Amino acid sequence: MQRMEEIMLLSHQLEFRDCKAIPLISSSRWLVKKGGVTRLLFEESSKYTFGRAARCFKTSVYLFLFTDLLIVTKKRSEENYTVIDYCPRNMLQVVSLDQPLPSQLPFRSEICKNLFQLIMLNNHEGKTVEMIFSCPLDSDRTRWIEAVTPPTSENPNERIYEHWDCPQVQCIEKYDAQEPDELSLEESDVVNVFRKTADGWYEGELIRDGTRGWFPSKHTLEVISSHVKARNLRQRYRLLVLTHTLVEEQRKAQLAQQKNKKS
Known part of the structure; x- marks a missing residue:
């Protein structure tokens, strides 16, 4: 009953303006985690893996993680939120960014701490979207990553x-x-x-x-289900990342060869 009351209250607090509204109330859905984080926005592109930008800006967002859904919002008042994006929980991937961001991104170090990357494989528009978030504490980042990440077994089989x-x-x-x-x-x-x-x-x-x-x-x-779709999207995304990494390595090798020839 407490879970149902909480989600009924949230259904009135969340406003879908630029996103297609979805029915929030469900007997099998309840709130798992919520909280504010800082989103890093790049000047030319919000993507981290496939693009590089010269400048970066920050904006505050509020995340609601349900049993089957993640909703990204912007806080309008103490109790009201505007939905920016959302994605089924099994269509999410999260990566801890322990390494500093590229040196060509000259923004202040205080917003570069405790970073993690969230990939929506199928957002409200059916697109793949990458977001980078900064947390106040390392424990905050760890808790978000563990909340989103599916459980794993120590047994490889x-x-x-x-x-x-x-x-x-x-x-x-x-x-x-x-x-x-x-x-x-x-x-x-x-x-x-x-x-x-x-x-x-x-x-x-x-x-x-x-x-x-x-x-x-x-x-x-x-059964051909959302799980199968999510698995296929994860495989496709991993392939794109590997392809991008290979292209970057080849480009760096070519630049190094050109530099050696000139010297």
């Missing part, structure tokens, strides 16, 4: 998922549980998957009744 990031599978062949911790599946059953192991076993929860257990993945087929 295992993958763990949260509710907001989990894939779904549908049963294509009936399976009868062989052990007490296994899940019996009927054809067409849909399961939220929370853990995958390298030997082909999944742990999940039946949508129809919430029963949880293990089952062999060969009896199921992954």
Whole structure:
């Protein structure tokens, strides 16, 4: 009830002006984290990975992280906010920027502390947007990064998922549980998957009744869902970053060769 009251209050405090309004109230959505950060804006481009700018400006923004959604806002008054952008939580990537920004960006060092980069793979316009934020304390940055980042396992052969990031599978062949911790599946059953192991076993929860257990993945087929879309967008973004890095390295090598020839 407290969660529902909080999100109902927020639905009145958040104003969608330049963004398409979305229904905020949902029984499966609640607020995970909120707080103010400083956004760094570049003169020519807001992108950090693919562009460089000569000047940088700062602006205060307020973030609302829900179980399935991130909303970036600008504070208008003590209790009212204008929505700047938003993105599904499973379409987010976050990177800690421990290294200083490029030396050709001559802005004050006090706003360069505790930086992290937030990548929206599918924002309210369906675009990929990069934002750089500065936090007052290193602990603030750590807490934001941990809140947005999906959980990981120390076992390289295992993958763990949260509710907001989990894939779904549908049963294509009936399976009868062989052990007490296994899940019996009927054809067409849909399961939220929370853990995958390298030997082909999944742990999940039946949508129809919430029963949880293990089952062999060969009896199921992954549902084409927002999770699949998010995974594809993450792979595409990583490829773009690697391509950009390679191009930059080749450009630097060419410049070094030209410099050596002149000398």
